[in-house]
Amino acid sequence: MKYKILLIFCLYFTLNSISSADWRKPFFRRISTTEGLSQSHVSAILKDSKGFMWFGTDEGLNKFDGYRFSFFKHYPDNPSSIDDNIVFDILEDYDKNLWVGTNNGLNKFDRKKNAFSHFFKEDMHLNVRDIFQDSKHRMWLGTSSGLFLLDLKKGSYTQFRHEQNNRNSLSNDFIFKIIEDKSGDLWIATKNGLDRFNPEKKTFLKYFHDAKKVNSLETNWIKVVYRDHSDNIWIGMLGGGIAKYNPVNNTFKSFKHNPQKANSLAHNDILSILEDRNGRLWVGTENGGISIYNEKEDRFTTVAYDPNDNNSLSNNSIYSLYEDNIGNMWVGTWSGGVNFLPKFGNKFTLYKSILNQNGLNNNIVLSVAGDSDGNIWIGTDGGGLNFFNRKDHSFSAIRNQSGNKNSPNTDYIISVLEVEKDLLALGFHRGGFDLYNRKTGVFVHHLPILNNSNSLSAPSVNTIIKDKDLNLWIGTWAGGLNFYDRKADKFTQYLHDPNNSNSLCDNFINILWEDSDGTVWIGTDNGLDAFNRTSGKFTHFKHNPKDPTSIRNNNILTIMGADKGKIWIGTGGGLCLLDKKTKSFKVVTEKDGLPNNVINGILKDSKGCLWISTNKGVAKYDPQTNIFRNYTIADGLQGNEFKAKSAFQAKDGQMFFGGPNGLNSFYPDSIRDNDFIPPVYITDFQIFNKSVFVGDKDSPLNNEISETTEIRLDHKQSVFHLSSLR
């Protein structure tokens, strides 16, 4: 029987569309051997026409689909394997063939057979550094044994070598790079001289370092030649920095490292050059990182490895630079694998505590609140109170100072609230709460007083809210609810009384929320309560296993009002929607698409979608359509786990979510998924639970599975399994 297989699966890279007009320190995502790369030295990077990434390392060719790697290594017993593990260059030609240059020769990849053919005979042992196809589709090779022009149809070649007594020959056999200029000349980077070759006339024009000429090349060891989008020719040298060729007067303008000048090129040993689509020239150096040249301002900004920052460049020796069709940047290094920089930056901006960088002073973000100036206050677990100025993106911190009363009572701030302009309330772990006056700098501390029921009932203040009179409702851990009358400086305690069913349901309060009618909603570890101030009674909402309309879970973590008399309740067992009239709950859980049932924080965007922080990332939920779009640490989140009171939305719509590894911020309207969806591929085919490959004995596959349109199986092969990666 025949089975036709349809290829309909999806592979895509997700992107952000936040524009980055101003220069921000790039936030790289590292793709190293830890993520599956075969080896750390990445000399070549390419994205092919099918959307797969290819990385050439010292241990084979890597194919990467955004999730998983597959490897192509040299096996002496397999003549169809790549001819060597040290890969220098990868090219997809005009006919979409994939070519790979290695330490041993030139390989052509047959996608259907998942195999390689070798252009040269085995004993050639050609060190192929660069593969270049010119505008006339001629194929050239830069090798350590000279320049090659290939005749692909015949499988033959013409070799151009350095000839000692022939000036019209290659300057040096060792070629690193070849490009073509506007006029059709080839510029060839050799170990001893820069050559300009006319392919029709077969003539060489040569450029060398000339100590007597001011505008000559700085050194003769040419590592890179590059043609930018304006057709300028750039040259990168070993020990000579970079140079821009001036065709008018046939000279070179030099750019070198200047230790006296802050914005000069970082290092004079150049390995790679690339102009991005924004016109910035990226110069990859050896041991100096990347110096990005802004021609208008005539300055270099250097991006380098920072041992304290896992999102900095992974290594300072930049062997390959690649910008793909979407505009993402890929950087291959000497011993740090690949660095990936999405076109528009990450979806979510991440603020962390990083040595020598202005940022948080502690990564564990417990609470976030905004003030009237539009700035952000952050309570941390051990770093005290952090302040984020949203205009200039700067951070500062106010910490407990023993001996100084006018400092936060402790550094462990689990709740923050602006009571009124310039007055903050800070709730501490085992430290009561403070009222902090920003103008005067005065901190007034409030702690429980033993045997005084008019004082704070317990020392750990989980949540603080204000009512319309700007008095405070305070939820504590183990001490129930407190009402604080600020004028009278008096507390009224509300504790759970086992003998009074109208009392607070539980003394462990996680969250408080005031309804528009003055009802105080209280989320505890053991149920949800609604407190009626007039009657002084607590109405309880607990899970009732016999009643499917009861609240789903008693661990109440967060509360947010919704329209039409409804309230969203985030619990440890799903997102619940309470209808105040009917007192019934609907619930949304993992079964419906939530990434995780623990609802730490809920925010709503201008389009009515909810943004929910869980223990497995942040979910965007549209209650109208019931569609989820879930984001994880791979999208740039501080982690997958979040802290319940660290969800905050500023007036302009910007959202903040914090957790144990820092604070994220984003504009929900700016988070779009990639509008480029590459074709999709099946990547694995199994019969009876065993993967089947083209080339296997009796394989039903004639081609690589991702290149297959039809498979014939017999009746015995009755159990098969197709997969595509997600």
Next chain:
Amino acid sequence: MKYKILLIFCLYFTLNSISSADWRKPFFRRISTTEGLSQSHVSAILKDSKGFMWFGTDEGLNKFDGYRFSFFKHYPDNPSSIDDNIVFDILEDYDKNLWVGTNNGLNKFDRKKNAFSHFFKEDMHLNVRDIFQDSKHRMWLGTSSGLFLLDLKKGSYTQFRHEQNNRNSLSNDFIFKIIEDKSGDLWIATKNGLDRFNPEKKTFLKYFHDAKKVNSLETNWIKVVYRDHSDNIWIGMLGGGIAKYNPVNNTFKSFKHNPQKANSLAHNDILSILEDRNGRLWVGTENGGISIYNEKEDRFTTVAYDPNDNNSLSNNSIYSLYEDNIGNMWVGTWSGGVNFLPKFGNKFTLYKSILNQNGLNNNIVLSVAGDSDGNIWIGTDGGGLNFFNRKDHSFSAIRNQSGNKNSPNTDYIISVLEVEKDLLALGFHRGGFDLYNRKTGVFVHHLPILNNSNSLSAPSVNTIIKDKDLNLWIGTWAGGLNFYDRKADKFTQYLHDPNNSNSLCDNFINILWEDSDGTVWIGTDNGLDAFNRTSGKFTHFKHNPKDPTSIRNNNILTIMGADKGKIWIGTGGGLCLLDKKTKSFKVVTEKDGLPNNVINGILKDSKGCLWISTNKGVAKYDPQTNIFRNYTIADGLQGNEFKAKSAFQAKDGQMFFGGPNGLNSFYPDSIRDNDFIPPVYITDFQIFNKSVFVGDKDSPLNNEISETTEIRLDHKQSVFHLSSLR
């Protein structure tokens, strides 16, 4: 048809047997949500009698087999699921039943059904903090509603609560912990007082803080009670530090945090206490890390979170401490998951560059060599020359100082060698080589001189060896071989000459090795050469695809002499053994058990085993038996990838392997595998590629697969698949 399944797979934890007599900073391995833990707050840890680890978090119960996690969470629709996601305690009783205490009740786990039964009725909502079985096998519960004595047979219980007017009642309903002392009394930690309960007489003796009594408890909020191996009772308090009970005079000796005293308890809020098998008392605090008490010296050593060290404690709030039957320590924290400390430390000591710690100043270790004093010199990629004093384990560094000739020529040192006592040779990346006299501090630099063939041939010196006259053979990158006559201060260059087949095969030299007969073996990027000094000729060894006895791969990375006229050659495509007589090679590759074919370094231990650093870890290879034992980053290696010249063996047998993330050292004789091999389990059973579980509709399994001894299948279920984890 019946199929009987044998259970014969292996699950084990691997250990090291290096003794740790002296105190070293613990090197924790973190098991966090990144590794698969469901949530970061770990309140309970247990290893059951079958060898599985259990972790109780705020989001369910985790079962961990050393490799993978499985989860038990609360699902309201499933009455056999655990009753709540917030787990406080886990106990395996004398009958090997597993009990789990949660925020909602007490659960008993049925291993065969992979399901839970609940001891209490649904509406009890009991907050079960501690489950304790005394020496008479009575089962007690410490809850927030008092003390429970369970009658497991009847399923009933007796509840002891605080009674206002009854002195002979529990001090407070909120219980954190219960233990039993030598005499059979139960010590109960409550929120307001320490109670000593006689289970037979049902009497309570109570201890409180008494400001008037010097040796009373510091506070009343008792969080922990613990009985050590000498039957002492220890008490941990919130705000009161710890206390040791003195039964002779019925008093308490207090230990509190003293900011003036360096070796005092780190913090006064205590969460956990445990005595390890070495007699050290581990005190887990809130926000202070772990203070380990040495009673003999009467001092605490504190272990805390270090943001710059990924192997430090992950978080400073220590909710659970557990020592398993092997002696490994497991630490559960508030927001950092679990920290694992193997009994004897890691197999491999790891030296890294960590802020504020004495260590390397750069993590990329390119070369390692020893000197006559037995100390170690390390060339790094950007940190200059590092020196490791093996006696006191201290590091220091000598870096390039611009303007100071008597400093290393650059900070990028790719080869190091002791020429003679106090004289080192340093080979640089693009910096020639230096001879460094330690006594005088003088550096003599050697660089290529243009057009002078009596100078060094190229600026990058990959490898340096000395001959019996202490002259130097130098292998360069792109410049071939040099012989340096030190007396004459003269270089003789040997380059590849394409017109002379007896010349050096390739100018890119990775490694040199001198044979006992004076032959210089040269490992290049393109073949192995043997240089005969007398004849001046180079004999070549290259891969010949037609000759299976030829060398396997031309990328020669390392060379080590073996007995009986043989030489080990490490290549990019396997480990080769050359027989000098027959000039034939045998090869060992991944197919034979090597973790990876790239052979970076080879060392030999006293038993004749080879230790091989590859790009996927370090392999121990016994050439006699052909058995491999492979180690990876999970065993404590700096990474899986290593640098070729960073393999070094000291005279006393200690081995060093370096790579991009630091330097490892170990004594090969001390690396033993765990002698405890727990029983093995099948963990997955699939029919037609779909996992089958007990409880599924028409499931052939009556019990959990790991508890199953026999499965019956019918003829239709003809394709099945068993797996066990590795």
